[in-house]
Amino acid sequence: MTKKITYNQDELINLIRQRNQKAFTFLYDNYSKALFGVINSIVSSQEEAEDVLQNTFVKIWNNFESYEESKGRLYTWMLNIARNLAIDSTRSKHEKIKSKIQSTTDTVYQKNNLYVDDTAHESIGIRAILGTLKEEHKIIIDLAYFEGYTQEEISKKLNLPLGTVKTKVRQAILTLRDLTKKEFLQ
Amino acid sequence: MKEHEVISSGLLESYVLGTTTVEENELVRDLCIKHPSLTDEIELIEEALINYSAQTITPLNKELKNKISDKLFSNTNTETEIIPITKTDKTIRLYKLGIAASIVFFITSIAYIFYLQDNLHISEVNSIEIINAKISAEEKVYEQQQSLNALESKLQILSDPKIKTVGLKGMNSLASNSALIHWNTESDAVYFNASKLPATAAGKQYQLWAIVDGKPIDIGVIDLVNDTTFQKMKSVKGAQSFAVTIEKAGGAIAPTMDTMCLLGNV
Structure with missing residues (x-):
């Protein structure tokens, strides 16, 4: 499950620029599941998610000239492509999936104070690694990570102070980092 | 920070x-x-x-990696390859059009080459004809110039008041013919003037004689060139008559009386 990065980002970027098949293999092996998880949380079916993932890799490969290292991480760039294609896909199908997810997360957040709704997590498509990740953290991470909400937008949406959102995002990611470490140790 | x-x-x-x-x-x-x-x-x-x-709770289709890889690294895949294929089709169509155009151009070129060669041949023939025509025209001009000169000299000769013209009557083989002798009584110059004299037999020639005091004097053989003969002969004094006989080519010392064909008295 855990993919130890064996190329540093610069080496990988150079290989992609050369359209080296090894670069694709590395990208797919290391990032396909993560991108698929994001896509799957936005679109409504597995089939659609696979189509979007495929289009994501094609776009990464064919539009790589538009990636600028100075403007962000390679993974962040790929993440943006995946998110945008997933949202486009749902729009093109006239599925208002974004609002659907929003209403789901709203519901989850509202329920959060009462109890943890496991089916809600499944609807987003992420296996529960909960127990360690608090529900409130999960909701904030999902909004920021899967739907590309800025911290200001999350603040407005959840009616939380911006400082709180920042702290919660950081805490949530720190928890995830701990989980990653634990998986390494296993 | x-x-x-x-x-x-x-x-x-x-x-x-x-x-x-x-x-x-x-x-x-x-x-x-x-x-x-x-x-x-x-x-x-x-x-x-x-x-x-x-x-993710949903496992990723293991075929997807190969599917995407095929899409990125080979051009044989289907579905979304439709666009490149259409492009290829367009390209092929363009090539086909190009080839067709080339063939048409080639055939047209060949036809044009043949046409040009034909024209060249025609113009070669034409050129030869033109050159020939030019030559013959020049010849004609020359001939006419010559005949004009001849006419001028004839006119000059004949308009001289000292010229005496003697008519020669045809007899024997030249019974239907006639000729004129223009004789300058001062310079003694003699000109033979005849038209449409029949050609002599091979090895024969007309010869002109002047009769002076009953004796025939050779004043030259006649060269039949054109229809009209106007020839300066040898000069003679005191001729009473002129006669033409047919002699061997180059002329005879004495006339053969049997072959006399033109005769006229002064």
Whole structure:
């Protein structure tokens, strides 16, 4: 499950620029599941998610000239492509999936104070690694990570102070980092 | 901004999540150059997020990797290859059109070459004809010039008041013919003037005689060139008559009386 990065980002970027098949293999092996998880949380079916993932890799490969290292991480760039294609896909199908997810997360957040709704997590498509990740953290991470909400937008949406959102995002990611470490140790 | 302040600000998380502004991205880049350990922090955040979303409940279709790989590295796949294929079709169509155009051009060129060769041949023939025509025209001009000169000299000769013209009557073989002798009584010059004299037999020639005191004097053979003969003969004095006989080519010393064909008295 855990993919130890064996190329540093610069080496990988150079290989992609050369359209080296090894670069694709590395990208797919290391990032396909993560991108698929994001896509799957936005679109409504597995089939659609696979189509979007495929289009994501094609776009990464064919539009790589538009990636600028100075403007962000390679993974962040790929993440943006995946998110945008997933949202486009749902729009093109006239599925208002974004609002659907929003209403789901709203519901989850509202329920959060009462109890943890496991089916809600499944609807987003992420296996529960909960127990360690608090529900409130999960909701904030999902909004920021899967739907590309800025911290200001999350603040407005959840009616939380911006400082709180920042702290919660950081805490949530720190928890995830701990989980990653634990998986390494296993 | 100090390292730990950056780390605790949440900026790096937003940076990896892709929710930072352009200015914030530049800030992060500059901070990473100042504090290289921030890059390690960023990589840890990224790794955590990747591991998180990779834990999807729906397993990823194992065929998908090959499908995408085929799409990226071979041109034989179907479906979304429709666009390139259409392009190829267009290209092929263009090539076909190009080839067809080339063939038409080639055939046209060949036809034109034959046409030109034909024309060239015709114009070669034409040129020869033109040259010939020119030559014959020049010849004609020359001939006419000559005959004009001859006429002029004839006129000059004949308009001389000292010229005496003697008519010769045809007899025997030249019974239907006639001729004139123009004789300048002062200079003694004699001109033979006849038209449409029949050609002599091979090896024979007309010869003109002047009869002076009953004796025939040879005043030259006649060269039949054209229809009209106007020839200066040898000069003679005191001739009473002129006669033409047919002699061997080059002339005879004495006339053969049997072959006399023209005769006239002064």
